[in-house]
Amino acid sequence: MRGRFRESELVERPPLPDPLPASGEREQKERLMASVATLPKSGAAGAQVPADAGILVVDDIVKQFDTPEGPLIAVDRVSLSVRPGEFLAVIGPSGCGKSTLFNIIGGLLDGYQGAVTVGGETVRGPHPAIGMVFQEESTFPWRTLIENVAFPLEIAGMGRKDRLNKAKKFIALVGLSGFENRYPAELSGGMRQRVAIARTLASEPKILLMDEPFASLDEQTRLLLGDKVLQIQQDLKQTTLLITHNITEAVQLADRILVMTYRPGRVKRMVEIDLPRPRSSDVVSSEAFGRYVAQIWSDLREEATRGMQDEESRTLHAAPTLPSPASRGG
Amino acid sequence: MGVAAVTRTRIFPLALGLGALAAAILSVEALIRIGVINRFIVPLPSQIVPAFERVIVEEDIVERFRLTFFEAFTAGAMITVVGVSLGFLLFRINILRQATETWVAALASAPTVLMYPLFLVIFGRSAWTIIMMGFVAGLPPVILKTIEGLAGTRRVLINVGKSFKLTGPQLFTKILFPAALPTIFVGIRLGLIFTLINVVGVEFLINFGGLGQLINDLAERYDLPGTYAAICFVILVSVCFFVLTEWIERWLRPVD
Numbered sequence: 001m002r003g004r005f006r007e008s009e010l011v012e013r014p015p016l017p018d019p020l021p022a023s024g025e026r027e028q029k030e031r032l033m034a035s036v037a038t039l040p041k042s043g044a045a046g047a048q049v050p051a052d053a054g055i056l057v058v059d060d061i062v063k064q065f066d067t068p069e070g071p072l073i074a075v076d077r078v079s080l081s082v083r084p085g086e087f088l089a090v091i092g093p094s095g096c097g098k099s100t101l102f103n104i105i106g107g108l109l110d111g112y113q114g115a116v117t118v119g120g121e122t123v124r125g126p127h128p129a130i131g132m133v134f135q136e137e138s139t140f141p142w143r144t145l146i147e148n149v150a151f152p153l154e155i156a157g158m159g160r161k162d163r164l165n166k167a168k169k170f171i172a173l174v175g176l177s178g179f180e181n182r183y184p185a186e187l188s189g190g191m192r193q194r195v196a197i198a199r200t201l202a203s204e205p206k207i208l209l210m211d212e213p214f215a216s217l218d219e220q221t222r223l224l225l226g227d228k229v230l231q232i233q234q235d236l237k238q239t240t241l242l243i244t245h246n247i248t249e250a251v252q253l254a255d256r257i258l259v260m261t262y263r264p265g266r267v268k269r270m271v272e273i274d275l276p277r278p279r280s281s282d283v284v285s286s287e288a289f290g291r292y293v294a295q296i297w298s299d300l301r302e303e304a305t306r307g308m309q310d311e312e313s314r315t316l317h318a319a320p321t322l323p324s325p326a327s328r329g330g
Numbered sequence: 331m332g333v334a335a336v337t338r339t340r341i342f343p344l345a346l347g348l349g350a351l352a353a354a355i356l357s358v359e360a361l362i363r364i365g366v367i368n369r370f371i372v373p374l375p376s377q378i379v380p381a382f383e384r385v386i387v388e389e390d391i392v393e394r395f396r397l398t399f400f401e402a403f404t405a406g407a408m409i410t411v412v413g414v415s416l417g418f419l420l421f422r423i424n425i426l427r428q429a430t431e432t433w434v435a436a437l438a439s440a441p442t443v444l445m446y447p448l449f450l451v452i453f454g455r456s457a458w459t460i461i462m463m464g465f466v467a468g469l470p471p472v473i474l475k476t477i478e479g480l481a482g483t484r485r486v487l488i489n490v491g492k493s494f495k496l497t498g499p500q501l502f503t504k505i506l507f508p509a510a511l512p513t514i515f516v517g518i519r520l521g522l523i524f525t526l527i528n529v530v531g532v533e534f535l536i537n538f539g540g541l542g543q544l545i546n547d548l549a550e551r552y553d554l555p556g557t558y559a560a561i562c563f564v565i566l567v568s569v570c571f572f573v574l575t576e577w578i579e580r581w582l583r584p585v586d
Contacts, residue, residue, distance in 0.1 A: 106493060107492075107493075108489055108492060108493070125495075126492050126493050126494070126495050128495060130493075131493070132489070132490075132493040134486050134489060134490065135486075136484070136486040137486075138486045138487060138489075138490050140487065140490075140505070140508070140509075142508045142509075142511070142583045142584070151494070151504075152494050155494050155495075155496060155500065155504070200493075203494060
């Protein structure tokens with residue numbers, strides 16, 4: 001299936017047109033978008049992905065919040081299934097309920113309809129099989145790097161010597177050997193995020209759940225860290241679910257990408273990424289990569305536009321919090 | 331060694347601090363000698379220095395220092411234990427916090443030292459009256475800063491703890507308390523300042539011994555160099571507490 005799109009588990013995509021000739025950049029973009037436009041629009045908004053036998057199954061989740069403006073459905077009938085060893089990315093515009101879904105799967109949020117199961121066991125609260133990596137900087141500033149990574153082992157009651165030895169292996173895995181006794185304040189943002197990943201991996205979760213872990217990093221660091229995550233995922237055969245709004249990040253890393261709609265968050269489409277593995281950030285220069293990015297953007301653009309218009313509308317109709325220059329009498 | 335390298339050494343800040351102190355003392359000496367500061371209100375520093383020996387030898391300063399230190403230390407330990415516990419309780423029980431936080435803040439600014447007759451009735455003319463007055467005066471900042479520190483713990487750190495299935499006590503000891511520690515220690519330092527002021531003040535008022543009583547005695551004898559020498563010993567008590575709290579904070583949380 002290499003070189004072809006498989007956007008849904010159920011729908012086979014026709015092959016894309018032949019690689020584009022190396023003409024002008026604008027012309028190349030136009031032709032690329034035209035090629036995407038020729039794809040049949042199946043898996044439309046609200047379509048459900050069947051929850052086949054996966055290690056992690058999200059089944060028909062609905063989450064509603066009560067807001068001052070009335071009830072808000074953040075996540076609406078979302079289902080997905082992650083196979084063992086698979087890297088699944090969930091992508092959507094801001095406000096589509098990605099983080100809500102992350103918190104539900106991680107067991108940090110309750111009061112929803114539907115079910116989340118891990119290996120057939122229903123998730124009620126944080127589950128030991130799910131390790132979470134958060135978007136915000138989450139290392140403990142009062143602990144050294146090695147103490148941070150050894151934290152879950154300490155909680156599990158492992159002896160100091162054993163846990164530090166084990167932590168060293170995960171530190172090496174994320175490429176931070178030699179920094180064991182540094183404090184987070186002495187590390188860069190990218191290094192701190194690697195510490196957080198190593199700390200989660202040290203708990204040996206069956207599923208690694210990451211919520212935009214590279215969101216606060218610059219593009220170059222993001223690509224390089226993506227390489228590191230890919231390498232770890234391939235070395236450990238780690239089942240991974242990545243929540244992101246970054247299209248290139250999702251295509252670079254994932255086996256499948258679930259595209260969500262803007263509010264309420266529904267499954268819009270599942271795109272199978274048929275790029276060769278092992279992958280690295282070099283893949284971003286490939287033509288197939290560009291086509292995947294263009295295709296997902298064509299799905300997302302409509303949703304992102306809707307999100308932006310909604311945001312503008314709410315800002316316009318919200319009561320002003322600051323006095324205008326005219327009312328200040330200036 | 332360049333200037334930048336010298337300023338990075340450990341000894342430099344200490345030397346700079348002592349140098350600044352010496353310069354300030356010399357300035358005061360000069361200002362008194364040229365008549366800018368009245369020498370009947372502030373004695374010459376050169377007169378205070380020899381007064382130290384007199385105060386130490388004749389006024390039983392070691393015992394007085396020990397008593398004031400004991401009273402302040404006991405009150406300090408009590409404000410730490412009770413203040414942090416109450417702060418945690420108010421942090422956990424929101425309705426209790428909403429009901430009492432304003433009152434606690436009001437208590438922090440109340441001149442509780444004026445209530446010493448009431449404490450004398452309750453505890454008698456003993457060290458416990460002084461300790462309890464120091465305790466009441468120093469408690470509010472510890473409570474308020476504990477609440478502030480715990481409430482200010484970043485949500486993501488708590489979520490990390492929850493994701494590792496920490497129990498309530500584990501969440502407090504492993505995450506909430508270490509995260510809040512710098513703010514809690516600000517409260518403890520503020521509390522110690524209020525405590526020490528009240529301890530010395532009540533010693534002064536009820537004439538029970540300690541450095542406060544000595545300051546009162548020397549002032550009534552119009553022994554100004556001796557009074558200022560005794561005040562220097564109060565400052566020494568304060569320095570001891572601040573060194574101690576700094577040491578404990580570094581031990582509990584080695585980096586910041």
